[in-house]
Amino acid sequence: MQTPAPVDYARAHSVDEALELLERYGGEARLIAGGHSLIPMMRLRIAQPECVIDINDLTDLDYIRMVDTAGDSYLAIGAMTRHRTVLASPVIGEHYAILHDAERVIADPIVRNRGTVGGSLCQADPAEDLSAVLSALRADAVIVSANGSRTVSVRELDDGPYQTVLEDAEILTEVRIPIRPGAGSAYEKVERRTGDWAVAAVGAYVVLDGDTVRDVGIAMAALGVEHGCATEAEEYLRGRAFTADAVEEAARLAAAATNPSPDQRGPVTYKRHLADELTRRALRRAADRAQGRI
Amino acid sequence: MPDHDQSQRRAVQISVNGVEHTADVEPRQLLVHYLRNTLGLTGTHWGCDTSQCGTCVAWLDEEPVKTCTVLTVMADGHRVRTVEGLAQGATLDPVQEGFMAEHGLQCGFCTPGMMMTARHLLDHNPDPDEATIREAISGQICRCTGYENIVRAVRHAAGHPSQPSGASAADRDSEGASTVAGEPSQEVPA
Numbered sequence: 514m515q516t517p518a519p520v521d522y523a524r525a526h527s528v529d530e531a532l533e534l535l536e537r538y539g540g541e542a543r544l545i546a547g548g549h550s551l552i553p554m555m556r557l558r559i560a561q562p563e564c565v566i567d568i569n570d571l572t573d574l575d576y577i578r579m580v581d582t583a584g585d586s587y588l589a590i591g592a593m594t595r596h597r598t599v600l601a602s603p604v605i606g607e608h609y610a611i612l613h614d615a616e617r618v619i620a621d622p623i624v625r626n627r628g629t630v631g632g633s634l635c636q637a638d639p640a641e642d643l644s645a646v647l648s649a650l651r652a653d654a655v656i657v658s659a660n661g662s663r664t665v666s667v668r669e670l671d672d673g674p675y676q677t678v679l680e681d682a683e684i685l686t687e688v689r690i691p692i693r694p695g696a697g698s699a700y701e702k703v704e705r706r707t708g709d710w711a712v713a714a715v716g717a718y719v720v721l722d723g724d725t726v727r728d729v730g731i732a733m734a735a736l737g738v739e740h741g742c743a744t745e746a747e748e749y750l751r752g753r754a755f756t757a758d759a760v761e762e763a764a765r766l767a768a769a770a771t772n773p774s775p776d777q778r779g780p781v782t783y784k785r786h787l788a789d790e791l792t793r794r795a796l797r798r799a800a801d802r803a804q805g806r807i
Numbered sequence: 808m809p810d811h812d813q814s815q816r817r818a819v820q821i822s823v824n825g826v827e828h829t830a831d832v833e834p835r836q837l838l839v840h841y842l843r844n845t846l847g848l849t850g851t852h853w854g855c856d857t858s859q860c861g862t863c864v865a866w867l868d869e870e871p872v873k874t875c876t877v878l879t880v881m882a883d884g885h886r887v888r889t890v891e892g893l894a895q896g897a898t899l900d901p902v903q904e905g906f907m908a909e910h911g912l913q914c915g916f917c918t919p920g921m922m923m924t925a926r927h928l929l930d931h932n933p934d935p936d937e938a939t940i941r942e943a944i945s946g947q948i949c950r951c952t953g954y955e956n957i958v959r960a961v962r963h964a965a966g967h968p969s970q971p972s973g974a975s976a977a978d979r980d981s982e983g984a985s986t987v988a989g990e991p992s993q994e995v996p997a
Contacts, residue, residue, distance in 0.1 A: 515856050515857075516835060516837075517835040518835065519833070519834075519835055520834050520835050521815070521834060522817060522834035522878065522880045524880075524883075545878075545881070548876055548877065548878070548881070549858055549873075549876050552837075552858075552876045552877075552878070553857050553858065553876065555835075556856065556857075565834070565878070567878075567880070567881055569881065620946065621861075621945045621946025621947075622924075622942065622943055622945065622946055623861060623864055623871050623872060623873055623924065623946040623947070624858060624873065624946055626870040626871060626872055627870075627872055627873075627876070627877075707945045707946075708859075708945065708946055
């Protein structure tokens with residue numbers, strides 16, 4: 514039986530109250546949302562916070578809404594939005610099929626009832642799916658503190674494995690995903706069994722104008738890439754015609770940038786092979802979606 | 808460092824199967840252990856301890872959750888429904904009838920969690936196809952049935968949603984009924 518070390522518990526009823534509690538405990542507190550990463554870590558004593566601050570009552574952070582301001586359209590997802598809500602959202606399916614691709618293979622339906630978007634991002638697991646998805650989409654994260662709020666690209670959110678750029682008394686409250694005409698996206702993941710972490714996964718986002726790639730995002734999970742992004746492949750594709758040869762070269766560049774760890778999920782050569790193949794598949798499916806073929 | 812006693816217990820009030828319970832619990836206690844050890848509701852089984860196997864599934868408010876990965880204090884003020892809350896008196900839930908009719912269990916260890924997930928699925932989708940059922944239980948492990956009979960059991964329940972099972976349950980021998988109802992004496996030792 515694995516039991517967490519003794520811990521204190523506080524329940525926050527508002528973002529302000531959660532921030533006050535974080536201030537009070539300094540670096541010794543952890544926010545708990547779905548808890549499906551933190552509680553197992555506490556049982557293994559990898560994490561031994563003095564206090565867990567329960568933010569499950571922050572239902573005002575559970576939302577998916579379109580925001581359309583002058584010249585700036587984006588979809589806002591509250592940090593306490595559960596995975597199941599993302600998966601059930603028609604507006605997300607319409608604009609960001611990549612999110613539904615990924616949510617279908619994140620853990621299992623029971624875990625998705627509890628797990629949250631904000632929790633997934635803040636766990637900053639190198640194999641975590643939503644970080645790759647939202648990096649591919651070039652989403653922003655809104656981070657609040659007692660002093661106000663700041664916006665950080667999801668691409669810059671992690672500060673190494675299991676670390677984020679959030680300060681001790683900051684909370685991620687929202688992610689914002691830009692809406693672009695001509696956009697398509699897809700996520701390709703290989704896992705050993707249902708609900709497992711990725712052996713390798715690639716998310717792709719393309720904005721096409723005819724056959725020309727106006728914008729592109731390629732991000733990878735579990736492949737040992739800094740911030741998960743295949744920046745060389747992105748730079749190669751941007752402005753180029755979306756052809757089979759271009760996809761092949763982009764996939765080659767993406768795979769070459771990986772630095773996967775050999776482990777029980779496979780050796781380096783296998784994971785690099787997956788990076789190449791999954792990049793091709795994700796790019797092709799994203800383009801098909803952008804052009805309305807699927 | 809804040810001056811607080813880390814081991815101080817917390818008063819919680821949790822409605823379990825419609826009955827209000829109050830207790831003082833350690834914040835580190837997991838909900839599965841509160842249900843089993845404090846309340847004696849051993850129908851909720853305790854398996855892998857890491858939210859993989861799903862035998863500990865019960866409902867928190869309206870959703871099935873893995874109770875090995877919820878702190879008891881997080882359930883304070885909420886409702887929990889366990890496998891003991893499926894039957895209405897002597898009348899078994901159609902899901903329980905289905906598991907009996909289709910031999911949806913062998914050792915019975917995964918059964919409580921499977922049935923709680925099945926009940927939730929059928930509440931939201933009264934006529935799920937096989938793929939939908941398999942998806943719904945994909946976070947739960949059965950090492951006996953190969954899942955075939957579990958899928959059939961859920962389909963059976965879907966086909967007999969509100970059968971007046973009081974009569975048929977009374978006709979059945981009590982041993983078979985108690986296995987499905989998950990009485991403590993039928994529990995597989997952890």
